[in-house]
Amino acid sequence: xxxxxxxxxxxxxxxxxxxxxxxxxxxxxxxxxxxxxxxxxxxxxxxxxxxxxxxxxxxxxxxxxxxxxxxxxxxxxxxxxxxxxxxxxxxxxxxxxxxxxxxxxxxxxxxxxxxxxxxxxxxxxxxxxxxxxxxxxxxxxxxxxxxxxxxxxxxxxxxxxxxxxxxxxxxxxxxxxxxxxxxxxxxxxxxxxxxxxxxxxxxxxxxxxxxxxxxxxxxxxxxxxxxxxxxxxxxxxxxxxxxxxxxxxxxxxxxxxxxxxxxxxxxxxxxxxxxxxxxxxxxxxxxxxxxxxxxxxxxxxxxxxxxxxxxxxxxxxxxxxxxxxxxxxxxxxxxxxxxxxxxxxxxxxxxxxxxxxxxxxxxxxxxxxxxxxxxxxxxxxxxxxxxxxxxxxxxxxxxxxxxxxxxxxxxxxxxxxxxxxxxxxxxxxxxxxxxxxxxxxxxxxxxxxxxxxxxxxxxxxxxxxxxxxxxxxxxxxxxxxxxxxxxxxxxxxxxxxxxxxxxxxxxxxxxxxxxxxxxxxxxxxxxxxxxxxxxxxxxxxxxxxxxxxxxxxxxxxxxxxxxxxxxxxxxxxxxxxxxxxxxxxxxxxxxxxxx
Ligand code: GLV
Ligand code: MN
Ligand code: MN
Numbered sequence: 001x002x003x004x005x006x007x008x009x010x011x012x013x014x015x016x017x018x019x020x021x022x023x024x025x026x027x028x029x030x031x032x033x034x035x036x037x038x039x040x041x042x043x044x045x046x047x048x049x050x051x052x053x054x055x056x057x058x059x060x061x062x063x064x065x066x067x068x069x070x071x072x073x074x075x076x077x078x079x080x081x082x083x084x085x086x087x088x089x090x091x092x093x094x095x096x097x098x099x100x101x102x103x104x105x106x107x108x109x110x111x112x113x114x115x116x117x118x119x120x121x122x123x124x125x126x127x128x129x130x131x132x133x134x135x136x137x138x139x140x141x142x143x144x145x146x147x148x149x150x151x152x153x154x155x156x157x158x159x160x161x162x163x164x165x166x167x168x169x170x171x172x173x174x175x176x177x178x179x180x181x182x183x184x185x186x187x188x189x190x191x192x193x194x195x196x197x198x199x200x201x202x203x204x205x206x207x208x209x210x211x212x213x214x215x216x217x218x219x220x221x222x223x224x225x226x227x228x229x230x231x232x233x234x235x236x237x238x239x240x241x242x243x244x245x246x247x248x249x250x251x252x253x254x255x256x257x258x259x260x261x262x263x264x265x266x267x268x269x270x271x272x273x274x275x276x277x278x279x280x281x282x283x284x285x286x287x288x289x290x291x292x293x294x295x296x297x298x299x300x301x302x303x304x305x306x307x308x309x310x311x312x313x314x315x316x317x318x319x320x321x322x323x324x325x326x327x328x329x330x331x332x333x334x335x336x337x338x339x340x341x342x343x344x345x346x347x348x349x350x351x352x353x354x355x356x357x358x359x360x361x362x363x364x365x366x367x368x369x370x371x372x373x374x375x376x377x378x379x380x381x382x383x384x385x386x387x388x389x390x391x392x393x394x395x396x397x398x399x400x401x402x403x404x405x406x407x408x409x410x411x412x413x414x415x416x417x418x419x420x421x422x423x424x425x426x427x428x429x430x431x432x433x434x435x436x437x438x439x440x441x442x443x444x445x446x447x448x449x450x451x452x453x454x455x456x457x458x459x460x461x462x463x464x465x466x467x468x469x470x471x472x473x474x475x476x477x478x479x480x481x482x483x484x485x486x487x488x489x490x491x492x493x494x495x496x497x498x499x500x501x502x503x504x505x506x507x508x509x510x511x512x513x514x515x516x517x518x519x520x521x522x523x524x525x526x527x528x529x530x531x532x533x534x535x536x537x538x539x540x541x542x543x544x545x546x547x548x549x550x551x552x553x554x555x556x557x558x559x560x561x562x563x564x565x566x567x568x569x570x571x572x573x574x575x576x577x578x579x580x581x582x583x584x585x586x587x588x589x590x591x592x593x594x595x
Contacts, residue, residue, distance in 0.1 A: 017055070018048040028179070031092050032059065032172045035077040038070070039063055051531030052180060053389065053581055060169045060387035075126045075164045080117050081145070083110035092175050099139035100132035109142045116149045123153060124160055131170035135562060135575040136191050137177070137184065159564065162385065166562070169387060173577055186291065187580025190283045193230065197223055197267070198275040210272040210570065214315040216245060216348045223267050227282065227307045234286045235293030236305070243358035244325040245309030251289045254298035258595050262304050262364070262372045262552065265544055266311035266322065274572020276377040280559060282307040284375045284582045291587060301370055301593035308544050315339045317403065317507040323547035328363035364551065370593055371519050372548035374556045375582050377574055379541045379567035383560035388535050389578040390585060392523050393556035396539040396546045397473040398480045398512030405503045406495065410464030424466035425454060427498045434490045435470065438483055445474040445483050446540065475538055477512050513546040516553030523557050526588040530581060541567070557585055
């Protein structure tokens with residue numbers, strides 16, 4: 001059976017799929033799910049397919065509805081990954097394995113693959129499955145495949161079962177793309193932009209191949225310059241770096257004086273972070289502008305893209321520096337804060353060629369904007385487990401951050417009797433366990449101690465000082481505040497009982513930010529137009545949008561993450577296809593503004 005078309009420039013012919021009789025369509029879908037035509041059979045009941053994205057979702061959902069036994073059979077229907085051609089491989093598998101360069105694996109790699117495959121099969125009872133075309137769709141190297149195999153051997157059987165199914169859907173996605181003669185471009189290029197920007201990383205991390213970009217370091221400034229060049233190449237009308245280090249690009253509206261949609265996200269990262277957190281929300285709108293420029297098209301609304309310089313709070317105590325500057329909440333006293341090396345924020349700005357005196361002038365006038373939208377990788381497992389590429393954010397959880405010192409008395413570890421110690425770490429431990437329990441009791445609150453230090457600690461000294469951070473988040477400010485009150489009261493009690501002192505500094509207070517109903521509905525409409533079900537969800541992570549919320553209506557769109565949605569971790573990942581859908585969604589959203 002010939003596919004409906006093979007011309008890579010031609011659009012996907014949904015009409016053929018929706019009009020042709022079952023037997024022919026099944027024949028065409030055969031091989032998308034390895035030796036498992038039942039998946040396509042189940043999906044046929046859901047015709048008409050609204051788009052290729054819808055077809056992919058319906059197929060994945062058919063598997064989700066099928067139950068454990070059938071899912072296991074689907075996993076087992078896949079061949080063991082081999083480093084050389086073996087008989088019985090489907091044509092699709094052969095092409096994929098060749099693309100991954102598996103057949104060029106060295107003898108040592110080939111042996112390692114066999115050994116790991118065997119161990120994997122023994123551990124889980126099914127073959128290791130990976131979409132060897134990878135998240136970009138162009139093929140993983142043998143080395144990358146082996147690394148994944150080793151890593152996934154450590155997973156729990158239930159996580160690994162889910163991961164195999166996700167990989168199977170990804171294999172199906174690339175097979176369907178091939179059948180339809182379509183490639184996720186510019187999604188693939190945008191995926192490449194993330195790799196390109198990730199080559200800049202701070203000293204201490206770069207050497208280890210880790211990504212870390214803190215506010216105004218050399219790597220941070222290199223990112224800003226790269227973004228300036230990138231925005232210019234996309235065809236923005238204006239590109240500049242502002243007083244706080246934001247890279248701003250403006251694409252003017254068709255009619256001078258019309259309002260702008262403000263969008264963007266941050267380009268700083270956490271230490272050893274992922275490549276997509278923040279950056280995705282810069283690159284997706286950049287790709288949209290490039291598409292519009294290529295078509296010579298102006299929209300009724302202008303688009304202003306801000307690559308925010310600081311959101312992660314890695315270098316200074318204060319955070320959301322970049323978005324606070326836009327909302328007029330940047331506090332002058334922050335400039336005196338020192339980083340770990342004693343460099344003040346003021347000095348760091350001066351060295352980077354920024355003039356802090358100009359910060360008040362970059363405050364935005366809300367009357368020039370229709371609202372703020374932010375596209376962001378989900379940073380959680382929800383969309384991944386639902387087989388959905390896009391999700392609609394209903395609100396962003398409110399957060400509070402503190403730096404805390406617990407002070408006891410340093411004394412000899414050998415001679416201080418247990419009942420006569422004033423041990424700062426033991427007090428910390430008792431309190432930290434309570435913080436965990438208190439957050440858990442709410443069901444949807446979270447409490448995290450992400451930094452912990454025993455300054456000048458020694459192996460044979462009872463700790464006299466314990467320095468830590470506390471990050472609290474909840475969907476409502478009142479819920480967050482009640483949790484904070486209980487956790488700080490417990491700290492008081494523990495310290496009193498143990499004869500210790502404590503000091504606390506509140507470094508961040510960000511209000512919960514419900515999405516603007518009108519903007520949220522616009523996102524929902526775009527997702528529906530793309531042919532996907534609308535899934536609404538809160539954001540546990542903080543975002544620049546929660547600051548912009550203070551001056552503008554805001555709403556966010558989430559993009560599915562791979563590896564069960566892990567984030568703030570180098571395994572954070574998304575696919576070219578999901579990026580493609582995000583670009584499509586933002587373009588549709590932009591077209592929806594009539595002004
Ligand atoms: C930002 O990534 C945050 O939620 O901490
Ligand atoms: Mn982050
Ligand atoms: Mn982020």
